[in-house]
Amino acid sequence: MPLTAQGYFNSLHAYLNLNHYGEHQAAQDQIVLKEKVFQQSGSKPKEYRVTLKTMGDVIVFKLDRQKNGSSAPLFHFLDDTAKPWSKRCDFVVFNRRKNQLFGYCFEFKSETIPNDVHSQLKSSMDWIRALHATISAYTGEKLPLRVTKFILTEHQNPAPYLDAEGKYLVRDHTTRHYLYSVIDGMALEDLDNTNVEIIR
Secondary structure, eight states: OOOOHHHHHHHHHHHSOHHHHBOOOSOSSEEEEEEEEOOTTOOSOEEEEEEEEOOSEEEEEETTOEETTEEOOSSTTSOOTTOGGGOOOSEEEEEEETTEEEEEEEEEOSSOOOTTHHHHHHHHHHHHHHHHHHHHHHHOOOOOEEEEEEEEEOOSOOGGGBOTTSSBBSSOTTEEEEEHHHHTTOBGGGOOOOOOEEEO
16 A cells, blocks of 8 residues: 555654754644854854744754754764765755645855855755655655755845846755745745655
8 A cells, every 4th residue: 555645754753863853843833943043244143033834744854953063964874074965954844734745945044145055955955865765765665755945034135146036046946035024924835936846
């Protein structure tokens, strides 16, 4: 019998080590993402907080969580030093809605949109692919994941970095930009990004 989205989501809960990267959420109908970001001026980091309403089941990963000033490797059997897989975005969210599974990659920035932000988000997509393939290789379980990427900022004038519609990065048309003030309070399922990558 094919695995349902609920069954695959249950597998994620059972297989993934949530002790380091898992983010506990206090409410069942929303998630809260919090990240401290250094400002362009070099002053103390500012904490940004985004609340997103949710339906269905949710797992939140904070991929850049640091302990003792450094992040643990995403893949403990690979050397992390200056390797492509050492890059990561701030959050990856898995959401089961009805019989579909969705993934969301979020990168938090301050008043800038750095040139290398697309590589952080690409690396996180690669991490999701690797996770999906590893579970499939060891258990035979898999389900299509529909994944989208987002960068959040408080940029005063993001237009030069965005397409003509003012939505997607010029450097990576698959990454949707949102201002914190706009995305805060939205529903996860209502986030606008037509560039969905399906990982099978």
